[in-house]
Each structure stands twice: as structure tokens, then as C-alpha cells.
Amino acid sequence: MCAFIAEHRARFGVAQICRVLTAHGAKISPRTFYAWAARPLSTRALWDTTITEIMVGYYEADAEGRRPPESLYGAVKMWAYLQRQGIPVARCTVERLMRSGWQGVTRRKRVRTTIANPSDERAPDLVDRQFKVPAPNQLIVADFTYVPMAGGSHMYTAFAIDAYAGRIVGWECSSTKTDKFVRTAVRHAAELRRFEGKPFLGNTIHHSDAGSQTGFNRWTQHLDERGVEWDDHRDGQRH
Incomplete structure (x- = not known):
């Protein structure tokens, strides 16, 4: 819920969003949101951010539209590749993060x-x-x-x-x-x-x-x- 407020706060304002959510049965106050926003990221969130930044370099094209060969990898191959690079990430973490929009090449x-x-x-x-x-x-x-x-x-x-x-x-x-x-x-x-x-x-x-x-x-x-x-x-x- 706090993430939803953070996503739309620039357009509607924190207080207005909290008022609408509370009116629809999802009670939350602006104080709760600001306390959440001031809290440091969890260890998992920091690790997810780190792995995401690494994989962005493999799956996102550069300014000239070129992609590295690793952009063809699916979740299993990408996990194995990261292991070979000395990055001790769990396979389930790679699968979860790739579900956000990255996909390897599939054979017919x-x-x-x-x-x-x-x-x-x-x-x-x-x-x-x-x-x-x-x-x-x-x-x-x-x-x-x-x-x-x-x-x-x-x-x-x-x-x-x-x-x-x-x-x-x-x-x-x-x-x-x-x-x-x-x-x-x-x-x-x-x-x-x-x-x-x-x-x-x-x-x-x-x-x-x-x-x-x-x-x-x-x-x-x-x-x-x-x-x-x-x-x-x-x-x-x-x-």
C-alpha cells in the first residue's frame, strides 16, 4: 500500500491518497506512509536492486541498440552465468526478478x-x-x-x-x-x-x-x- 502511495504521490498528494484509501476500507494515515518512506531498505530489497542493476547491463540495449550475447539467456542460464561470475545469487531470485519483463530466447x-x-x-x-x-x-x-x-x-x-x-x-x-x-x-x-x-x-x-x-x-x-x-x-x- 505504501509503495502504491509512493508511486502516485506526485500526482495526487499523500494526504489525498490516504483519505481515499481509508474511505474505501484500506485505512492508512499520512504518518504511516512517511514512517515507511524514512525506513531504510531491507537486505532483500538492497540485494534485489543490486542484481537488477547487474542484469540490466545484460538485457537492456546500449545507445546504439546493441545487446550482449547474454541477453538471449533465460532465467536458468542467467543464474548459471552469474554463478560463474562469482555472484552468489539464488536461482529463485533470478527467476523472480526476470518475471518483471525480461525473457530469454525460446526455441520453437x-x-x-x-x-x-x-x-x-x-x-x-x-x-x-x-x-x-x-x-x-x-x-x-x-x-x-x-x-x-x-x-x-x-x-x-x-x-x-x-x-x-x-x-x-x-x-x-x-x-x-x-x-x-x-x-x-x-x-x-x-x-x-x-x-x-x-x-x-x-x-x-x-x-x-x-x-x-x-x-x-x-x-x-x-x-x-x-x-x-x-x-x-x-x-x-x-x-
Whole structure:
């Protein structure tokens, strides 16, 4: 209550605030407030002020808008950092003071893109983790990842990469993680290489992870001469 009066005394005056509070059942006299104001700060209040001033130097930007790396810390990391600096502050004190408006960087929830199905048959692994090739068009590696969007949503992007130079030669986006848009990325890669005058000739190896999104549970296959189809060894059909 005294802190409330101290906050608004310049605008309304101590006596007026005490009169209104007393009229509403919170009895307090101006003498009580002045006695409180003249009392020295407690040990806890002094310690809180000290720690607050230290953390201001980490979380508040300077005149040029720059912040130190410690401004990314949450309460736990900041407490550990202060401990390493020889400042014996309690973890609960740091958490309490940071609730006044400081917050560290939080990581987004990770989206799983590869969900393997152990019971599903896989195509043979023709690469065996040997991703170095002597020329282009020998190995196309396909994978996809998620891209965070505004509002907490996300999209998926598939890439087809020529392992020779690490060049992205095909890509496609989708709102769902099915095998169709990964296949499309590989087809785009084939079309690009054909447009550049260097088409796939039937000996190109396509490699992807063992994810099971809607049946996409393969490792590596040879692309055919058109560069847009490959064998599915489970059902004998071409896709």
C-alpha cells in the first residue's frame, strides 16, 4: 500500500491518497506512509536492486541498440552465468526478478519430418554413406524439412541435391509431408538438367532417407532414362 502511495504521490498528494484509501476500507494515515518512506531498505530489497542493476547491463540495449550475447539467456542460464561470475545469487531470485519483463530466447517446437516404419520394406541402399562422386548427375540426394511460418504454422520444402557440387537442382513446397512433393522435387531436378543439356542417362542414383510418409520408405534407386521414374521393389510398379 505504501509503495502504491509512493508511486502516485506526485500526482495526487499523500494526504489525498490516504483519505481515499481509508474511505474505501484500506485505512492508512499520512504518518504511516512517511514512517515507511524514512525506513531504510531491507537486505532483500538492497540485494534485489543490486542484481537488477547487474542484469540490466545484460538485457537492456546500449545507445546504439546493441545487446550482449547474454541477453538471449533465460532465467536458468542467467543464474548459471552469474554463478560463474562469482555472484552468489539464488536461482529463485533470478527467476523472480526476470518475471518483471525480461525473457530469454525460446526455441520453437521441433517438427519431426522423418518417421521410419520398421515393418515396411525398403529399397536397397546403393550409396552406403558414400556421398562423394566424381561427376554431376551420378547421385541425386532428396530430403525435406519444415519452414516455420508466421502465427506458429509451418510448411514443408523438399530438395533434390546433386551430390557432386552440393547444388540444389530441384525443389517443391507442400503443406503436408507426403511422398508426392518429394517425387516432384526429383522430377524438377530431371527437367532442369534436361533444359541445361545434361539429362539423366539412366545411371543416376536417387537417394533419400527411410521416412514412411504415405509409403515413402526407400533408400536408393536408379532413375530411368527419362529421369522421372524409379522402381518400387515392393509392388513391382513404376512411380
